[in-house]
Amino acid sequence: MAKLLFFVTEDWYFCSHRLPVARAAQAAGHEVVVACRVHRHAEVIETAGFRLIPLDLRRGGQNPLQELVSLRAIWRIYRRERPDIVHHVALKPVLYGALAAYLARVPAVVNALTGLGYVFSSPTLKARLLRPFVTLALRGLLNAGRSVLILQNPDDGRMLVQEGMVEANRIRLIRGSGVDIRRFALCPPAQELLPLVVLPARLLRDKGVVEFVAAARLLKAQGVVARFALVGERDPENAAAIDDQTLADWMQEGCVECWGRHEDMPAVFAQASIVCLPSYREGLPKALLEAAACGRALVATDVPGCREIVIDGHNGLLVPVQDVVALAAALRRLLENAAWRDTLGRNGRALVEAEFSEERVMQQTLAVYRALLGR
Numbered sequence: 410m411a412k413l414l415f416f417v418t419e420d421w422y423f424c425s426h427r428l429p430v431a432r433a434a435q436a437a438g439h440e441v442v443v444a445c446r447v448h449r450h451a452e453v454i455e456t457a458g459f460r461l462i463p464l465d466l467r468r469g470g471q472n473p474l475q476e477l478v479s480l481r482a483i484w485r486i487y488r489r490e491r492p493d494i495v496h497h498v499a500l501k502p503v504l505y506g507a508l509a510a511y512l513a514r515v516p517a518v519v520n521a522l523t524g525l526g527y528v529f530s531s532p533t534l535k536a537r538l539l540r541p542f543v544t545l546a547l548r549g550l551l552n553a554g555r556s557v558l559i560l561q562n563p564d565d566g567r568m569l570v571q572e573g574m575v576e577a578n579r580i581r582l583i584r585g586s587g588v589d590i591r592r593f594a595l596c597p598p599a600q601e602l603l604p605l606v607v608l609p610a611r612l613l614r615d616k617g618v619v620e621f622v623a624a625a626r627l628l629k630a631q632g633v634v635a636r637f638a639l640v641g642e643r644d645p646e647n648a649a650a651i652d653d654q655t656l657a658d659w660m661q662e663g664c665v666e667c668w669g670r671h672e673d674m675p676a677v678f679a680q681a682s683i684v685c686l687p688s689y690r691e692g693l694p695k696a697l698l699e700a701a702a703c704g705r706a707l708v709a710t711d712v713p714g715c716r717e718i719v720i721d722g723h724n725g726l727l728v729p730v731q732d733v734v735a736l737a738a739a740l741r742r743l744l745e746n747a748a749w750r751d752t753l754g755r756n757g758r759a760l761v762e763a764e765f766s767e768e769r770v771m772q773q774t775l776a777v778y779r780a781l782l783g784r
Contacts (some may be wrong), residue, residue, distance in 0.1 A: 420461075506520075511683075607685065628740060641669075
């Protein structure tokens, strides 16, 4: 029996994106260990039969001494646990985990980037300063030893290869984290008195939250009657987080509603007429997949990740990134045509069933493990 160790930053992320794969690995005979920062999901992880190792790693941590302490803690975990294979998810676990795995002589390494994130998509000075250092680190770590890199869309792969960060033969394309198509079942058209447009994401600038609010403001000024809701929690550790004062100003203005984090997303999508994600760049956004599975028309930006899910005119509409006028126009077209929304939604459901089911992703990931372990 091989020991598989997952290293992710947050317990909630493991539960929302990696739990099904971990269960499949366990069913296939692997011992599964999870190392992450623990908030409120420890019971879920342990009840699933996985051993949980609490790890104090902050995604937004910038104190060099504390970061070295975190790196040493990861290395010590790998030395103590002696896993046969480790699975790192997201940029910071990939950077720290791959280095720790190399130093601890872990036999097999799976690095998974769920998009290129803030460092590679943000135009801010901080991101531009970090980029060359992260690029240099990835060039060494992603090509070390018996390792592969799982990516969710081909655009990210092309960029990483062009920049020399990873050898092309190490890339494995697995499109997303999969959708439980039984839980996210096809819903009938929303019966709300006012059409509801939902943005389901953490409240980050690079998720297109500012553009969504601006589009809602523009549509209301044009006399379009609809509701607009932000469904997601604040993420203050993220450099792209929306600040409290901005959120308060939006609430006072009344152009959008802020619902916060919701555990029952199928119920949220059942109320929605349109699901919108005007993100700057994604890996492959699970929220859009789940919304499509529920039969909701989608509006998203024509960027890596989003265009893997949204086929323009087939299951939704694509708009240029950071283009408020185009975003508002696309939303208006769908708000004014309920029959078209329904057609797009049904097309989206069929697409998810064919290409993005949870079972499909689980089998693809297990195949990666088997290949690395030589089984």
